[in-house]
Amino acid sequence: MNLDSDIHILNGYFHNVISLLKFIQKDAVISNEETKEMIEFALLKEKLIEETLEKLNAKEIQ
Amino acid sequence: MEIDIIWFKAKMKKSELRILLVEDDAFTAQTNKRLLRPYGAVIVARDISEAHELLANQEFSIAFFDLNLYGELDGLKLLNLAKHLNIYSIVLSGEVRKEVLEEAFLNGAKDYLNKPFSEEKLSSVLKRFFIHQNHIEFENLINKSFITNSQSLTEELYKIKNLAFSDKPVFISGETGTGKRVVAHLIKNILGNENFIEINCSQYTDDLFASEVFGHVSGAFTGAKNNKIGLLEQANNGIIFLDEIHALSPKAQKTLLKAIEEKEFYPVGGVKKIRSNFRVISATCENVSDLINQGAFRQDLYARISTFEIELSPLRKRVEDVKLLLEYFISQQPFRIIINDQAIEVLSNYSWPRNTREIQDLVENWVVHGNRLITPDVLPAHIRTNIDPKTDIISDYYLDLIEEVGLKEFLIMFKKELIHAMIKRHKGVVKHASQAMGASYGNLTSFLKSNSGKSLNQRRAK
Numbered sequence: 001m002n003l004d005s006d007i008h009i010l011n012g013y014f015h016n017v018i019s020l021l022k023f024i025q026k027d028a029v030i031s032n033e034e035t036k037e038m039i040e041f042a043l044l045k046e047k048l049i050e051e052t053l054e055k056l057n058a059k060e061i062q
Numbered sequence: 063m064e065i066d067i068i069w070f071k072a073k074m075k076k077s078e079l080r081i082l083l084v085e086d087d088a089f090t091a092q093t094n095k096r097l098l099r100p101y102g103a104v105i106v107a108r109d110i111s112e113a114h115e116l117l118a119n120q121e122f123s124i125a126f127f128d129l130n131l132y133g134e135l136d137g138l139k140l141l142n143l144a145k146h147l148n149i150y151s152i153v154l155s156g157e158v159r160k161e162v163l164e165e166a167f168l169n170g171a172k173d174y175l176n177k178p179f180s181e182e183k184l185s186s187v188l189k190r191f192f193i194h195q196n197h198i199e200f201e202n203l204i205n206k207s208f209i210t211n212s213q214s215l216t217e218e219l220y221k222i223k224n225l226a227f228s229d230k231p232v233f234i235s236g237e238t239g240t241g242k243r244v245v246a247h248l249i250k251n252i253l254g255n256e257n258f259i260e261i262n263c264s265q266y267t268d269d270l271f272a273s274e275v276f277g278h279v280s281g282a283f284t285g286a287k288n289n290k291i292g293l294l295e296q297a298n299n300g301i302i303f304l305d306e307i308h309a310l311s312p313k314a315q316k317t318l319l320k321a322i323e324e325k326e327f328y329p330v331g332g333v334k335k336i337r338s339n340f341r342v343i344s345a346t347c348e349n350v351s352d353l354i355n356q357g358a359f360r361q362d363l364y365a366r367i368s369t370f371e372i373e374l375s376p377l378r379k380r381v382e383d384v385k386l387l388l389e390y391f392i393s394q395q396p397f398r399i400i401i402n403d404q405a406i407e408v409l410s411n412y413s414w415p416r417n418t419r420e421i422q423d424l425v426e427n428w429v430v431h432g433n434r435l436i437t438p439d440v441l442p443a444h445i446r447t448n449i450d451p452k453t454d455i456i457s458d459y460y461l462d463l464i465e466e467v468g469l470k471e472f473l474i475m476f477k478k479e480l481i482h483a484m485i486k487r488h489k490g491v492v493k494h495a496s497q498a499m500g501a502s503y504g505n506l507t508s509f510l511k512s513n514s515g516k517s518l519n520q521r522r523a524k
Contacts, residue, residue, distance in 0.1 A: 008156040011178055012087070012090055012156065012177060012178050015177075015178030015179075016089045016093040020093065023096055
């Protein structure tokens, strides 16, 4: 495994989890308000994590 | 995203898409399946053998291939298979090595989507797929509607394909009989808009045009007993085709321009504005630039209606189409008609001022007269001599000259010119020319001698 491959795996996993959270937010009836709030917070970080992964991909962070 | 899916579904009015998704990672496969589901039925293959089986036994219009399947570049092999099955293939991979991508495109990939992808990027890729599919469909429609081997005309017609993705006005120019109405109807079919209102502007006076196009209210003028809905109002959310638009008077041009600009107008005699969202297609057989220079057509109206322009070339500029069109129209007849080579040559050299319509009329004329074998002598004189029957053989120059010198003097000059032309045709041998004209050599030479000073050509040179 090299760094490129690691980043790719991380990137893919992150993307899938974000999509999953979006689907849960859209489809599921969540009775716990705190869980709802947590999903919202997690999705708020989407852009930031995406940018961080892009930087990693560009080898700006070693 | 929602808007894109709605847009896509509206455009994909036929059957639902069948999408193949080849992805080895279970979590990613499930995620992407969910993302693709709004666009159609998604069938997932987790490895190359599963994908092979699905491709062999089911029909797909689009496929997403992960290139790297369990550490092998098996997606490349699947691309090749999909290409042979005419499936629009999209590479879906984190693999960014240039040479691998090159190979993917050589193997038939049409697009590339970097993994992981956003919903927006997926939507763009699917839009491109849709446009590609529609372009193929539109090309077939254009090829069926227009019979031509001319590459330049085909290219011009293929511009119509892009109209489906815009709402801009269309201006069609071309001589009589080049197929402007066919193009207008073709656009209607491509846009899939059945609300198509057609008007020939040359058939109306100013008042009639206003009443027809903008409508009128009861009592607006003598005879206006009831309210009349105008064509522009009828064309709401549809198309209005203004044929022969050059025939409109300056006044009619002005009112039409205002209505096109504002998409609002008053019916004749009305006080309440009517709003209508119509798309304009207009056509003319005239040279609009000339009309604008002469002040007969408004520059601002032309600018407004000609955002998208289609110019249909005349038949004389695409000689290759003459034989093709003749064969086509003959194939539509109840019996076979044969045209011999000499007649084909004459027909190919003719200028066809009325274009395709003239060929159609000619073939129908052969049918009416029972002509089965077409030789040059069967062809009308104006085709054999390549003179447009509508053209005046006697030019204004000759008429002016007759008025100037009198008919007797003119005829002498004209006769002399004809004799010289015949001598030239017979390579300067006067004897041969006189024989060809059925005149005696003596009479001819004495006529030329006695009238040596009277030359039409010399006068023309002045």
